[in-house]
Amino acid sequence: MPAPDQQTLLSVRDLSIAFGNNLVPAVRNVSFDIGREKVGIVGESGSGKSTTGRAIMRLLPPAARTTAAVLTFNGIPLLDASERDLRKIRGKDLALIMQDPRYSLNPLLTIGRQVAESALLHLNADNKSARRHAAEMLSRVRIADVERVMGLYPHQVSGGMGQRVMIAMMLMSKPKLVIADEPTSALDVSVRQDVLKLLDELVNENNSGLILISHDIRMVAAFCQRILVMYKGQVVETLSDLQAATHPYTRALIAAMPDPRHPTPRLKTLDRRALEAAEAGVR
Numbered sequence: 381m382p383a384p385d386q387q388t389l390l391s392v393r394d395l396s397i398a399f400g401n402n403l404v405p406a407v408r409n410v411s412f413d414i415g416r417e418k419v420g421i422v423g424e425s426g427s428g429k430s431t432t433g434r435a436i437m438r439l440l441p442p443a444a445r446t447t448a449a450v451l452t453f454n455g456i457p458l459l460d461a462s463e464r465d466l467r468k469i470r471g472k473d474l475a476l477i478m479q480d481p482r483y484s485l486n487p488l489l490t491i492g493r494q495v496a497e498s499a500l501l502h503l504n505a506d507n508k509s510a511r512r513h514a515a516e517m518l519s520r521v522r523i524a525d526v527e528r529v530m531g532l533y534p535h536q537v538s539g540g541m542g543q544r545v546m547i548a549m550m551l552m553s554k555p556k557l558v559i560a561d562e563p564t565s566a567l568d569v570s571v572r573q574d575v576l577k578l579l580d581e582l583v584n585e586n587n588s589g590l591i592l593i594s595h596d597i598r599m600v601a602a603f604c605q606r607i608l609v610m611y612k613g614q615v616v617e618t619l620s621d622l623q624a625a626t627h628p629y630t631r632a633l634i635a636a637m638p639d640p641r642h643p644t645p646r647l648k649t650l651d652r653r654a655l656e657a658a659e660a661g662v663r
């Protein structure tokens with residue numbers, strides 16, 4: 381019997397997704413398992429990372445045709461689940477943190493009200509204890525002056541603070557699995573590392589699984605035990621150490637990201653021709 385934290389939370393086998401009449405699928409035969417561990421999905425823009433994350437949440441638009449041999453979360457086959465079942469899973473056991481808190485927070489509700497609503501919904505709390513849970517969770521994400529911030533509207537807080545609020549809301553229910561889709565790319569560079577560290581800390585504390593989606597392979601490597609590299613909708617390589625990268629696309633991604641230990645004046649750009657040639661050689 382595997383140790384509890386090795387148990388599979390999410391199983392994905394041969395996940396493929398096509399949009400509308402497009403013959404080329406945006407995601408092709410993606411397979412992986414994840415337990416209570418941190419797994420990164422990396423790739424350039426358009427490689428299919430977000431579409432994969434949204435398919436797991438069952439949040440793709442109706443134009444998306446999703447097929448999979450297996451897509452189960454916590455033993456529940458997600459493709460067969462009703463909208464009612466999905467609503468019970470989302471936000472409670474399976475949480476999504478998106479790129480830009482400005483679009484994920486409700487502009488019409490104060491921060492305090494929306495964080496408290498998350499407690500009302502997922503912790504079975506009454507109004508008074510929901511507000512207390514909200515205040516506790518906001519201090520947990522290192523927001524100083526919680527009472528004042530609870531009275532503010534989303535447009536009155538910075539991007540970094542907005543993302544802390546999102547993290548507080550999403551992690552309130554101690555979800556089994558968190559999907560963070562470019563959680564810091566809309567934020568000022570100076571606060572990115574702090575927000576990631578905070579997310580990492582809370583995921584560790586709750587013993588949740590994490591799927592961290594990003595184009596920044598070095599950043600993902602700093603937080604995740606395993607990295608899936610996506611290229612044109614497929615997983616081309618799975619790594620636990622960047623040094624072990626063999627696929628030319630992965631190497632190109634690594635070379636295209638700044639290494640803080642070895643700053644260089646110019647970064648390499650992806651060499652499309654070499655990649656296409658390598659791909660043709662594989663076929």
Ligand SMILES: Nc1ncnc2c1ncn2[C@@H]1O[C@H](COP(=O)(O)OP(=O)(O)OP(=O)(O)O)[C@@H](O)[C@H]1O
Pocket residue numbers: 399400406423424425426427428429430431432441443595
């Ligand atoms: N709603 C949609 N309708 C049609 N095509 C879509 C839709 N959503 C995504 N796609 C297509 O699916 C492919 C994969 O997009 P996806 O957003 O998953 O990539 P990504 O790797 O997450 O990139 P980014 O980092 O830019 O979000 C792209 O070719 C995109 O145009």
